Structures are given as C-alpha cells and as structure tokens.
Amino acid sequence: MDLKLLTFIVVGATFALYIGIAIWARASSTSEFYVAGKGVNPIANGMATAADWMSAASFISMAGLIAFMGFDASVYLMGWTGGYVLMAMLLAPYLRKFGKFTVPEFIGDRFYSRTARLVAIICLLVMSITYVVGQMRGVGIAFSRFLEVDIAVGLAAGMTIVFIYAVLGGMKGITYTQIAQYVVLIFAYTVPAVFISLQLTGMPLPQIGLGSTVVGTDGVYLLDKLNQVIADIGFPAYTDRNTFSTLNMVLLTLALMIGTAGLPHVIIRFFTVPRVRDARKSAFWALFFIALLYTTAPAVGAMAIYNLVKTVQPGEVGHPEGSLLHEERPRWMHTWEATGLLEFKDHNEDGRIQYYNDKNPEFSAMATEEYGWQGSELRVDRDIMVLANPEIAGLPNWVIALVAAGGIAAALSTAAGLLLAISSAISHDLLKGIIMPKISEKRELMAGRISMVAAILLAGYLGLNPPGFAAEVVALAFGLAASSLFPVLMLGIFSKRMNSAGAIAGMLTGLISTLLYIFIYKGWFFLPGTNVFPDNADYWLLGISPQSFGAIGAALNFAVAIAVSRVTAPPPAHIQELVESVRVPRAG
Structure with a gap:
C-alpha cells in the first residue's frame, strides 16, 4: 500500500480513537474537568503521566540530540529522568495529600x-506557553512530512484534535486519551528500534544491541564502529565529551532535574488518584513506563546516525568516490528535502553529496586541498532523525506510518496536559480564586473551556514561529520551571518558617532573572535578532548557556526566599500546623 495512504489510515484511526474516548469520558463537573474526579487507577494514571511527560522533545527530538551530540546528550537523559524521581519522592505524595486542584491553588x-497565587499563575503561564510551543512544532514536523502537507495545515489539524478531546473531556478525557496515546507512542518508538537493532547487530533488544557487535564486521562493537565512521568525516568520537563544559553539563543536568520536578501539568496528574498511597504507586508505574522509551533512546540515536552516514557514504567513508551521487539518493531524501528539514547544496558541482564536519579546521583543510570539497553539502535538522530513521533503514511502510502516529501522539499528549494547566490557571486560579470567588461551578467549567480554546489558538500561532528545535525550546521551559516553581514548592512542603513574603520574592527573583538571561542571549522568542549578545559560549556569563541558567535562577530563588522569610513575620500558627500535617504519613 502507498505510504501516504497508509499513513492517513493509521493516523486517522488513532485520531478516531482519541475523539471516541473524549466523547465517552466527557467531563460534567469541575472536579472531572480538572482532576478526573480523583478516581483514576494508579497503573492507568502512571501510563497517562508517562504520556503527559514524554513530549515531542522525548519522542522526536531527544534521539536526534543523541545522534548528533553523542555522549554529551546524556545530560538530557540524566536530567529528565532524574527530575522525575525527584518529583515522585519529594513533591507528588505531599501535594496529593494537600488535596488541591492546581499548583497555584496550593501556593x-x-x-x-492571593498575591502568591497570582505570581504562581504568571510563572505557570510563562513556563507552559514556552513548553507548548515545542509540542506544536513536533505536530507540524510530523504532519508536514508524512501527510505531505504544509506545516501550517499540520498544526491546524493537531489543534483541531486537541480542541475536541481536551475542551470536551477536560482532565477526565485527557487522562484516558493519554493512556491510548502512550500505547501508540511506545509501540511506534520501540518497534522500529527492534527492527534496526536486528539489522545492525542481530540483537532484538536495542538496549543490548547498542553494546553488541555489528553484523559482518568480524566482532567490531557498534560504538567502536560508529566512532570510526564519524571520525572518517571529521567529527569527534561519538563516545567522548565534546560539547559542554563541566560547569554547563552540571548546571544543565540540575536545571532539567528540578525543572522536571516543578512541572505543574505533570504534578496535577497526581491529584487524579483516590488516595495518597495511589499517588506513590502512580509515580512508580509512570517511571516504569517512561524507562521503556528512555532506555531505548540511546540506541535509536546511535543507530540512526550510523545509518545516515552509511547512506550518504555507501563506499569508503571520507573519500570523494565513496560519496552518494545526488541523482541516486533514496526516496526518503527526496521527501524530506521537500519539507526543508533536509537540504543539499552541491558546492563543488561534482554531483556527489559531501557530508563532513567543515567546522573541523584540520579535516576541512585536508578535504579542500586533496578532494576539492568546498564545505559540507548536507544539512540535516536533528528533529527529523527519529521520524526518518525507519525510512533510512528501509523498514516496511506500516512501520513508517506507525512512527508518524507515535510522533503525533507524543506531541498531542503533552500539549493537552499543558493546555489544561494553562486553562485551569486562568479559570480556576485567576477567575475563581482571585477575581470572581463566587462564580458558579457551571460558569467556571465554561470559563475553563473558553480559556482552553484561547490557549490552543495561541499555541498554534506560536508553534508556527518556534525559537529553535523542540528539545531546545523544552529545555528553556524546564529552566523557567526550575527557577520559579520548584523552590517554592519544596520550601512550602519542608519549611514551616517559609512565609508569603519569602515565597513571592523568591518566585519573582527566579523568574525575572532567568527570563532576562534568556532575553539577553536569545532575544524575544519570536522576534529574531532582538538578543543583546550573540548566543554562543564566548559571550555567555561564565560560559553558562541559557538552557543551563535555570539552575542559577533556582539558587537565587531559594536564597532570596529564605532570606526574606527570616527578616519578616513567620506564618500563622495554623499554616505551620498544616505544613507539619502534610508531611506526617497516614494510612490510605
């Protein structure tokens, strides 16, 4: 069957499933709209949490980072998974015991x-809007390639699907839809990985295949072979650290960890289970379901870049006669070139595709002198690697169509969770909590749905003009969550002395300092050229990248919050007793 038709059928079937679930699980009360009536089974909630947390950055972009960065990309694996452990151990059970609908309501x-709640709303909106941009970008990339439509059309289709199941079903509909989306995305991620691992190493488990020998190489291990292949075209060893300084690696890992732990759209998932004990069980199951993808990602990235280089260099790697003739390029290169995410320019007009590291002065000088090369002629957007991987490996069309459905499911699942967090912040926290405290439940539910429609339209518009690839945008969002919400949540749970003045001062310090740093080096997200300094390590303060600054913002938040609370009046006695009671274990 034709790939385009098969993709329409597979993706269309998953969309029909999501919409059917939304109709079946339609929310009829604010409790069902915000927290699914607090009646979700822990295993089901763990699966939904995994889908909510594993966004387009995890499915589409992370393996692309690993493919092009090698060992250095382990910072994303460590940061995101480590952060989830922090959330599960230090935040989720206590926040569930507190029993509120949202993070701003808890604060x-x-x-x-009310001022602390308002500042928390602002922090949540800034972080969530930044995060959702990366998800809409993922939707656009998946649609534009596999359905062969313009990225704007793809975004419109994704917005429509989210509109139906998120606005109609609220958290109840989103929860059960995300369970279905997890099943789709995990099959879509692991099935091609198993096929490719078998092709390259003869080992069906990609996690083991990554450390196995390559078929037909007389016992050469895959990573050793990959180091050799990319060294032959001027790139540093795949298994060496090449990109981050030690300081940046530590700070980025920390920013991603505490940013993950401070994500309000994931934290709210632990409010959907009946009991505190179920929140802990949900955390365990979510970590298990997340690990299925995250332990596969290193193999997917390594095998994808290996297959890409061997496709472009089918003969002797690193020599002109070994390069692929442009007119003989495979079909997948034609189709990705049409999207603009893969680009070939024949600088020396020899008809061959020269792909090498022209930023390596020694190799570039040698290639120019001996081969007449005039710069690398292939540009590959790293966000396409997972989606293109089964095509590069020549897998069956049904596998390629499955990957398309998985990429879209990953982006939509997180987008829905973020949009619900934005909606609840506006309708429940801002409108009911501050502006109109006597609003009826019916009107609040309507306000929640209207605010979600507005959030969907804004996310779609911003998704057309993203500031970078998906994982980069998401890393900035995690930095904002780390610097603004995580410290105040931790101090709110574990410090009886922390008062409102300290919390407000800390949140504002962390948020403003991180936003200013991002503005100085990246500019306003959607206005290119507004940054004050170039976004490179030569200009960064102490070599700290904008993605890593969230850890510094968090430290400033902690310091200011603690200092201000020490010189102002302590919290009322009933608040201190409340904090103590939240930390005391109880049955159930």
Whole structure:
C-alpha cells in the first residue's frame, strides 16, 4: 500500500480513537474537568503521566540530540529522568495529600496570599506557553512530512484534535486519551528500534544491541564502529565529551532535574488518584513506563546516525568516490528535502553529496586541498532523525506510518496536559480564586473551556514561529520551571518558617532573572535578532548557556526566599500546623 495512504489510515484511526474516548469520558463537573474526579487507577494514571511527560522533545527530538551530540546528550537523559524521581519522592505524595486542584491553588493556600497565587499563575503561564510551543512544532514536523502537507495545515489539524478531546473531556478525557496515546507512542518508538537493532547487530533488544557487535564486521562493537565512521568525516568520537563544559553539563543536568520536578501539568496528574498511597504507586508505574522509551533512546540515536552516514557514504567513508551521487539518493531524501528539514547544496558541482564536519579546521583543510570539497553539502535538522530513521533503514511502510502516529501522539499528549494547566490557571486560579470567588461551578467549567480554546489558538500561532528545535525550546521551559516553581514548592512542603513574603520574592527573583538571561542571549522568542549578545559560549556569563541558567535562577530563588522569610513575620500558627500535617504519613 502507498505510504501516504497508509499513513492517513493509521493516523486517522488513532485520531478516531482519541475523539471516541473524549466523547465517552466527557467531563460534567469541575472536579472531572480538572482532576478526573480523583478516581483514576494508579497503573492507568502512571501510563497517562508517562504520556503527559514524554513530549515531542522525548519522542522526536531527544534521539536526534543523541545522534548528533553523542555522549554529551546524556545530560538530557540524566536530567529528565532524574527530575522525575525527584518529583515522585519529594513533591507528588505531599501535594496529593494537600488535596488541591492546581499548583497555584496550593501556593495560594500554603502561603495564605492571593498575591502568591497570582505570581504562581504568571510563572505557570510563562513556563507552559514556552513548553507548548515545542509540542506544536513536533505536530507540524510530523504532519508536514508524512501527510505531505504544509506545516501550517499540520498544526491546524493537531489543534483541531486537541480542541475536541481536551475542551470536551477536560482532565477526565485527557487522562484516558493519554493512556491510548502512550500505547501508540511506545509501540511506534520501540518497534522500529527492534527492527534496526536486528539489522545492525542481530540483537532484538536495542538496549543490548547498542553494546553488541555489528553484523559482518568480524566482532567490531557498534560504538567502536560508529566512532570510526564519524571520525572518517571529521567529527569527534561519538563516545567522548565534546560539547559542554563541566560547569554547563552540571548546571544543565540540575536545571532539567528540578525543572522536571516543578512541572505543574505533570504534578496535577497526581491529584487524579483516590488516595495518597495511589499517588506513590502512580509515580512508580509512570517511571516504569517512561524507562521503556528512555532506555531505548540511546540506541535509536546511535543507530540512526550510523545509518545516515552509511547512506550518504555507501563506499569508503571520507573519500570523494565513496560519496552518494545526488541523482541516486533514496526516496526518503527526496521527501524530506521537500519539507526543508533536509537540504543539499552541491558546492563543488561534482554531483556527489559531501557530508563532513567543515567546522573541523584540520579535516576541512585536508578535504579542500586533496578532494576539492568546498564545505559540507548536507544539512540535516536533528528533529527529523527519529521520524526518518525507519525510512533510512528501509523498514516496511506500516512501520513508517506507525512512527508518524507515535510522533503525533507524543506531541498531542503533552500539549493537552499543558493546555489544561494553562486553562485551569486562568479559570480556576485567576477567575475563581482571585477575581470572581463566587462564580458558579457551571460558569467556571465554561470559563475553563473558553480559556482552553484561547490557549490552543495561541499555541498554534506560536508553534508556527518556534525559537529553535523542540528539545531546545523544552529545555528553556524546564529552566523557567526550575527557577520559579520548584523552590517554592519544596520550601512550602519542608519549611514551616517559609512565609508569603519569602515565597513571592523568591518566585519573582527566579523568574525575572532567568527570563532576562534568556532575553539577553536569545532575544524575544519570536522576534529574531532582538538578543543583546550573540548566543554562543564566548559571550555567555561564565560560559553558562541559557538552557543551563535555570539552575542559577533556582539558587537565587531559594536564597532570596529564605532570606526574606527570616527578616519578616513567620506564618500563622495554623499554616505551620498544616505544613507539619502534610508531611506526617497516614494510612490510605
């Protein structure tokens, strides 16, 4: 069957499933809209949490980072998975025990202040809007390639699907839809990985295949072979650290970890289970379901870049006669070139595709002098590697169509969770909590749906003009969550002395300092050229990248919050007793 038709059928079937679930699980009350009535089974909630957390950055972009960065990309694996462990151990059970619908509601009640709640709403909106941009970018990339439509059309289709199941079903519909999306995305991620691992190493488990020998190489291990292949075209060893300084690696890992732990759209998932004990079980199951993808990602990245280089260099790697003739390029290169995410320019007009590291002065000088090369002629957007991987490996069309459905499911699942967090912040926290406290449940539910429609339209518009590839945008969002929300949540749970003045001062310090740093080096997200300094390590303060600065913002937040709370009045006695009671274990 034709790939385009098969992709329409597979993706269309998954969309029909999502919409059917939304109709079946339609929310009829604010409790069902915000927290699914607090009646979700822990295993089901763990699966939904995994889908909510594993966004387009995890499915589409992370393996692309690993493919092009090698060992250095382990910072994303360590940061994101480590952060989830922090959330599960230090935040989720206590916040569930507190029993509120949203993170701003917890902050407002814990710090006995509408102002604290308002600042938390602002922090949540800034972080969530930044995060959702990367998800809409993922939707656009998947649609534009596999359905062969313009990225704007792809975004419109994705917005429509999210509109139906998120606005109609709320958290109840989103939860059960995300369970279906997890099943789709994990099959879509692991099935091609198994096929490719078998092709290259004869080992069906990609996690083991990554450390196995390559078929037909007389016992050469895959990573050793990959080091050799990319060294032959001027790139540093795949298994060496090449990109990050030690300081940046530590700070980025920390920013991603505490940013993950401070994500409000994931934290709210632990409010959907009946009991505190179920929140802990949900955390365990979510980590298990997340690990299925995250332990596969290193193999997917390594095998993808290996197959790409061997496709472009079918003969002797690193020599002109070994390069692929442009007119003989495979079909997948034609189709990805049409999207603009893969680009070939024949600088020396020899009809061959020269792909090498022209930023390596020694190799570039040698290639120019001996081969007459005039710069690398292939540009590959790293966000396409997972989606293109089964095509590069020549897998069956049904596998390629499955990957398309998985990429879209990953982006839509997180986008829905983020949009619900944005909606609840506006309708429940801002409108009911501050502006109109006597609003009826029916009107609040309507306001929630209207605010979600507005959030979907804004996310779609911003998704057309992203500031970078998916994982880069998401890393910035995690930095904002790390610097603004994580410290105040931790101090709210574990410090009886922390008061409203300290919480407000800390959140504002962390958020503003991180936003200013991002603005200085990256500019306003959607206005190119507005950055004050170039975005490269030569200009960064102490060599700290904008993606890593969230850890510094968090440290400033902690320091200011603690200092201000020490020189101002302590919280009322009933608040201190409340904090103590939240930390005391109880049955059930």
